Amino acid sequence: MTNRQLSALCGAFLAGSLLVAGTNVVLVRSALRAPPSAGRVPVVAVMPRIKGDPYFASCRGGAEEAARELGIELIWEGPIGPDSTEQIQIVETWITRRVDAIAVAAADQAGISPVLRKARAHGIPVVAWDSDAEPDARDLFVNPANSRETGQILAGRAACLLHGHGEFAILTGASNSAGQWIAGKYPELKLASIQSSGDDRDRAFLETQAILRVRPGVKLIVALSPPAVPGAAEAVLQSGRQDVKVIGLSWNTRDLGYLTVQAATLLARHRLAADADSLPAGRLGNRDVCGGEIVLGPPLVPLSGNLRSSH
Missing domain, CATH: 3.40.50.2300 (Response regulator)
Structure with a gap:
């Protein structure tokens, strides 16, 4: 997933729902x-x-x-x-x-x-x-998943795992300006960090290690890219932090x-x-x-x- 998708997805996640503004798109072959x-x-x-x-x-x-x-x-x-x-x-x-x-x-x-x-x-x-x-x-875009629906699912899961409050971090799939939204539906969830995994498992591992080191209060890693999920999971396992959880999306x-x-x-x-x-x-x-x-x-x-x- 790239910048536009991830911006929408992060927005949906942080707000619990996403209002998408846009114009009618004419499909031209x-x-x-x-x-x-x-x-x-x-x-x-x-x-x-x-x-x-x-x-x-x-x-x-x-x-x-x-x-x-x-x-x-x-x-x-x-x-x-x-x-x-x-x-x-x-x-x-x-x-x-x-x-x-x-x-x-x-x-x-x-x-x-x-x-x-x-x-x-x-x-x-x-x-x-x-x-x-x-x-x-x-001509066409084959989208793995709807950004709004995915954001809502992850937001709800995060709120459940953190019991409605606490710090979390996001691993995106590509560098972008996502994450400037305020958690509206779940105001007690605090976004501590957004880092890019570059859609790479090894990079996700290193970024998660850095998050856990710099932001020790983080209790949840949200991976918005399928390759980032196993990288983040391995970093948490190696850290020994049993209080930190990971959720991620796939298809x-x-x-x-x-x-x-x-x-x-x-x-x-x-x-x-x-x-x-x-x-x-x-x-x-x-x-x-x-x-x-x-x-x-x-x-x-x-x-x-x-x-x-x-x-």
């Missing part, structure tokens, strides 16, 4: 390009944010499942770290190759968007997934990869109208499309309570 000719197998290129990360390895399993079902060629390529420069270079090669659709989990929303606009200008439909690009740089990563390829293939085959309000997604059934966004489903809260008993 990439420049018209003929669908793959009869008999030619469509090529869908999918990029994870970090190629070797277990999170994205699970997504790949779902992507490959969808590719087999749909009879397409799947390219899976990405950087070994969250490197927007390498992501840009990979997309450039896909444009040159003239693949039929591109799906990217952006490491840097602003950084990747110009080359995605270039792909669309060349008639290649673009799907952002897991972490969004700028809206005019993609079905295999389904995320599956849905991404389903959506990208529909675009590649020109089988999704610009004004479509739903799309067929194989074994996941129909999924709503709203403002160019498809939400995978409700989030999971994988860890809660004392980690020594739930790890």
Whole structure:
């Protein structure tokens, strides 16, 4: 997840509910390009944010499942770290190759968007997934979870674990300005620190160690990025602090990869109208499309309570 998502998510968490102000979004498809000719197998290129990360390895399993079902060629390529420069270079090669659709989990929303606009200008439909690009740089965004719903779930869980009062810290997935809200629904919850995990387990481990050292009053770590959850959990376990709890969000990563390829293939085959309000997604059934966004489903809260008993 990137800056805009995490800002909304943190706001929802801290307030217990989030009022989202925005404008109507008009879904504009990439420049018209003929669908793959009869008999030619469509090529869908999918990029994870970090190629070797277990999170994205699970997504790949779902992507490959969808590719087999749909009879397409799947390219899976990405950087070994969250490197927007390498992501840009990979997309450039896909444009040159003239693949039929591109799906990217952006490491840097602003950084990747110009080359995605270039792909669309060349008639290649673009799907952002897991972490969004700028809206005019993609046709669809496959969002793992609704930020408002996730924020409300985590806020309620945090209030329960802290019995309505106490200090907590947030680990985001990317550097951002989130967290400037005041806890309205739970005013006795005090936000002590917001740190970025960079969507990296090892960094989450180090940031959690620093939080526990500098903010000893913190009793709860809220991880807003799935890779941050195990990193934060391990740091708390190694600290011996049985009074500190961790909660974090996750979702079905295999389904995320599956849905991404389903959506990208529909675009590649020109089988999704610009004004479509739903799309067929194989074994996941129909999924709503709203403002160019498809939400995978409700989030999971994988860890809660004392980690020594739930790890």
